[in-house]
Amino acid sequence: MSANDLRVVKTKQALHNALLTLLSEKPLENITIAEICRVAKVNRGTFYLHYEQKEGLFEEYFQEIMEDLNNSYEEPYRAVTTLDKNQIDPNTIRIFHHIERFKMFYRIVFSKNVPLTYYYMLFDGIFALLKRDITLHNKVHDEISIEYYSAYQANAIIGLIIQWYRQDFVDSVSTLNKQLAAILRIGK
Amino acid sequence: MSANDLRVVKTKQALHNALLTLLSEKPLENITIAEICRVAKVNRGTFYLHYEQKEGLFEEYFQEIMEDLNNSYEEPYRAVTTLDKNQIDPNTIRIFHHIERFKMFYRIVFSKNVPLTYYYMLFDGIFALLKRDITLHNKVHDEISIEYYSAYQANAIIGLIIQWYRQDFVDSVSTLNKQLAAILRIGK
DNA sequence: TTAAATATTGAACATGTGTTCATTAAAATA
DNA sequence: TATTTTAATGAACACATGTTCAATATTTAA
Numbered sequence: 355m356s357a358n359d360l361r362v363v364k365t366k367q368a369l370h371n372a373l374l375t376l377l378s379e380k381p382l383e384n385i386t387i388a389e390i391c392r393v394a395k396v397n398r399g400t401f402y403l404h405y406e407q408k409e410g411l412f413e414e415y416f417q418e419i420m421e422d423l424n425n426s427y428e429e430p431y432r433a434v435t436t437l438d439k440n441q442i443d444p445n446t447i448r449i450f451h452h453i454e455r456f457k458m459f460y461r462i463v464f465s466k467n468v469p470l471t472y473y474y475m476l477f478d479g480i481f482a483l484l485k486r487d488i489t490l491h492n493k494v495h496d497e498i499s500i501e502y503y504s505a506y507q508a509n510a511i512i513g514l515i516i517q518w519y520r521q522d523f524v525d526s527v528s529t530l531n532k533q534l535a536a537i538l539r540i541g542k
Numbered sequence: 543m544s545a546n547d548l549r550v551v552k553t554k555q556a557l558h559n560a561l562l563t564l565l566s567e568k569p570l571e572n573i574t575i576a577e578i579c580r581v582a583k584v585n586r587g588t589f590y591l592h593y594e595q596k597e598g599l600f601e602e603y604f605q606e607i608m609e610d611l612n613n614s615y616e617e618p619y620r621a622v623t624t625l626d627k628n629q630i631d632p633n634t635i636r637i638f639h640h641i642e643r644f645k646m647f648y649r650i651v652f653s654k655n656v657p658l659t660y661y662y663m664l665f666d667g668i669f670a671l672l673k674r675d676i677t678l679h680n681k682v683h684d685e686i687s688i689e690y691y692s693a694y695q696a697n698a699i700i701g702l703i704i705q706w707y708r709q710d711f712v713d714s715v716s717t718l719n720k721q722l723a724a725i726l727r728i729g730k
Numbered sequence: 731t732t733a734a735a736t737a738t739t740g741a742a743c744a745t746g747t748g749t750t751c752a753t754t755a756a757a758a759t760a
Numbered sequence: 761t762a763t764t765t766t767a768a769t770g771a772a773c774a775c776a777t778g779t780t781c782a783a784t785a786t787t788t789a790a
Contacts, residue, residue: 358758359757360757360758361757365768387747388745397769399748399750400767403768464658469655469658470652470653470656470658473658474654498721502702502705502721503725505701505704505705506702509698509700509702513693513696513698513700514694517690517694534694536685543737544737547786550737553737553738574776575776577776587739587778587779588739590779594778
């Protein structure tokens, strides 16, 4: 099943559109594979040729979103990231902008009936950014494992995002930036 | 459906035992409701009288486990918790002992195809413990929301647990305790 | 112990899941 | 363009899901 084959491209596109259409009507958990295929006018067997679950289809979108997250840090802004408490500037923190930008998706990612997969995708993304930064500035003592330290910091940030999500993202991006900056300032 | 009715008690017990039996054979995701009912010798319709999904059944176990977590902190040990970097002593941190004790369950909780529900149950448990401790010692500046701060710290600890889980809990409890203590010591 | 209350059962139904396989249609390539 | 390659289809299968309802069995309470 060559990814370049026009038939494959057309089929995936139809499935993508169908999922988007259905997501605007109801939550992912209430959408069935049979339904997606009916809307996409694609044979159900064909779906299984490309994906195992409807979650795999959503995952393809999410990967694009994770690329946006990475791109945020290719800019001169890279920051949260620079966990140096003395230099941090709330305005240079990009991650909350990213979440806000795609909050429609993150509402799905954080909903309680969805599998942990997406959570791990986000975790891995932030983990990688932080690890890169921590390694570059190697400001970690010998006794601390960079892996554990990165996991700690990455998930801590997601903790803020969870709290934010649970209030349906009512707080502003700048509130989140300030909270994080203040928290990091405590241990100074 | 009175929870005291002997028939209800017997039915739930049968379903619990069936789930445990099946979990020793295969992962939760591969277990079907129909299968649980066959093993439990309970009518499938009866299952739906008490639960909506197989996940609800697992949730009942997990609630007991969360009680163990809370009990850990009713002892004079309460600690992680006491996020005062100057006083922290790795040996007083109980949470990793708890995870180790129930690692069979946490392997399920953290597996990627399981719904986020259990993650949130753990998060809420740790969140509550930390919030209580932070409030008691109110060592937080005015600019920081206790909610955000608690969410940050709670999820940071879960970050360590995720990293631990991903290596199938090979590291010792004391390694985890030392890592956390060292990380907290950084911001001192 | 008897009567009333109610949890469980079994059967049935429409729909979804995941898989298979021969047939058809569309795309790649020569 | 003609030929080869291969993705998509439709039909069928066994099984799971979620729901309904009258009949039955167990428990509770009088």
